[in-house]
Amino acid sequence: MKKNVQSYFSKLGRSFLMAVAVMSFFVLLLTLGAVLKNPHFIEAIPFLGSSWIQFIANALSESGLVVIRFMPIVFAVSIAIGMSEKGNKELAAFSAVVGYLFMITFSSLAINHFGMAIRPEVAIGENNMVSLSQTLDMRKAMQTFVLGIQTIDTGVLGGVIVGTVSAWATKKYRNKSLPMIFSFYQGKHFPPIVTGLIFMVVGLAIPFVWPYIGGGIYSVAELVTGAGVVGSFLFGFIERILIPTGLHHVWYSLAHFTPVGGTKEICGEVFTGTKAITTSALGCGNFSGDLSDITRVWLGQGATPIKVFGVPGALIGIYLAARNKPRAKVIAISAASASIFAGVTEPFEFLFMFLAPGLFVIHAALTGVSFAILDLVNASYIGGNNIIELIFNGVLQGHKSTWIPVTLVGIVMFFIYLFVFKWYIEKFNIMTPGREPEEDDSEDVLQAEVAASKLLKQKTDKNEVIELVIAFLGGKDNIKEYTNCISRLRIYVHDSSLVNKEGLKKVPDALGMSQPSDEEIHLVFGMKVSEYRNVMDQQMGE
Structure with missing residues (x-):
């Protein structure tokens, strides 16, 4: 039973990745737009203030905000695909779209029929563009606009529910036989119909149920943020400890995409979750606020010192502790490149995770310490967890992002990782690459290991x-x-x-x-x- 539950959540965790990958790409475009819109750069380089450059900057910024604004449906489709079996993924994705549309539409019907709808702010801007804005009262009542529909704000969690149910309905009803009179609706036509019917009922119930669910989520958020520096340490520590199971995606998504990561108004619009908040801060040229209360449990803040600085230090330690340094060198270079430039640490962690569990716990604890220190100094960091985002989202954002403490912590972590890994490996004779017994170092084994470590062609x-x-x-x-x-x-x-x-x-x-x-x-x-x-x-x- 325990293994089945673990397997289920591992599958759920990886289903987030398609949405996260799409979001990451367009956030990079948003970052470029944010640099062009930064008033400090415009003041220093007046040419950047020209109308056509600002149009390009706005287009780049909006490309990232599109995914942020419609995160629930993006995640619904991503999870439906990730949770479905081979051959059913496209059908599950279509079912998720149908389910999500039914959910928001029937929630809107319910709040309208029962007089629960709260009046929004309506404005007509330049060129007769009409805008509907969420008010503070709407936020408190968990109401928002999705695709122009005033409905209950279920956030990403609503998308997760839709995606999970869509995958289940597709698996259960894909081959369902119906009476002859309804035979047209069986087979691949039936799962989207079932999903729509389910979320017709769910949509009607949400206005009465969701405030309690939302209250529970906010209670968790208050618990995490109320734990102070200890909470920040635990967030980073647990995220790393879950790496072997693949469940770390679920853990950090809690802070990235739900109220656990906080709620904040950025340039007149309310955003929920650290990812949405930091992304909107990047996209708003006039924003100059303090996000230290938000980024304290954001993966970018605490993980950057580890991935950009700490992991390379550890790999140098592994290299220095190796007897066969040529073997260790190619592995260290490839694993360091993945961590520094892509923020991917699995190639590094799998080098020692099962050989030295104690060292892996130390690695997780140092990650937690990185989160805690940056929380202690009130860092307000909107960069990502690789060197490219450190430069574009940190250094080039100037007043928006306190990247200096992130870098200083990273430099300290570099030396801590280097000395701790070298000492631990030599002290306990850990068989990391380059330290295997000589009798095992056949030419075939060496060449296979060297080939396995390279990131190049x-x-x-x-x-x-x-x-x-x-x-x-x-x-x-x-x-x-x-x-x-x-x-x-x-x-x-x-x-x-x-x-x-x-x-x-x-x-x-x-x-x-x-x-x-x-x-x-x-x-x-x-x-x-x-x-x-x-x-x-x-x-x-x-």
Whole structure:
């Protein structure tokens, strides 16, 4: 039972990634727009204030805000796809759109019919553009506008519910037979209909139920924010500890996309969750407020010193502790590149996670300390967790982002990680790369490990690698389902006894293997995981 629950939430966690990936890309465009709109830069370079450059800046900013404003439906579709089985993903996505539209429409019908709708602010701006604004009373009553409809603000949690139910309905009713008179509606037509009917009822009930759910969420938010520096430490610590299970995506999404991360008004519009708040602050050229109360539990603030500075320091420590330094060098360079430039730390963590659990706990604790220190000094950071976002969202934002303490903490973490990792590995004789017994250092093992660590183009035949993976998994018939996240190929099998675990640990080009549950296996390919996913699709006949 415990493993099934863990597997379910692991699957739920990875289903967030499609939405997060789309959001991350457009937030980068928003960042460029924010730089062009920054009044400090315009004052220094008056040319930036020209109308056509500001039009481009506004277009770039709006590209990021589109995803932020419609996060619930974006997440509903992402989760419906991620939670569905192969062959049903497109149908589940369509069902999610139908379900979400029914939910907001019938919630609107209910608040209108029962006299619960609160009057919004209506304004006619330049060029006769009409705008409907959410008032403070609407916020308190959890009412907002979605696609021009005044409805209950269920936020991303509403999208998560819609996506989960849509995936369930698709699986249950995809092959449902109906009486002859209704036969046209069976098969692929039925799941969207069922989803629509479900959220017709849910939509009518939400105005009466959601205020209590929302109250519970706000209570959790008050608990987290009320814990002060200790709460910040626990947020960062738990996020890292959950890495082996893949559940860390669910954990940080709680702060990123729900009231747990706070609620704040930015340039006349109310935003919920640290991701939406920091993104809107980037997009608002006139914003100069203090976001330290929001970013204290934001992944970007606490993780940047670790991913940009700490992890490279640890990898230097691993290199210095190695006996075979050429082997350790290529692995250290590749893992450091993934962490610094993409904010992906799994290739680094899988190097020692299972060899030295105590060292992994130290790594998680240092992450928590990073969050706590930045909270203690009231850092107000709107950058991301890689060096590119540190520069564009931190350094180039000037008055908006206190990036200096983030950098200073990072420099300190660099040296702490370097000395702690080197000391721990040597003290307890941890078999990190380059420290294996000499008798195991055959030329074949060395070349395979070197090839596995590189992020650059290499000679490894991906078709041969995937053939090995499929064979070690017990053949195609034993593979129930598979997908990928940022760095891992995640496979579910029917019979775990048919899996050759030792073989999977030695797959060329793989950086590590993890097994969160009997039926779930993770193979870490780092930044090349999408390439291997494509090859696996071809070989599995997808």
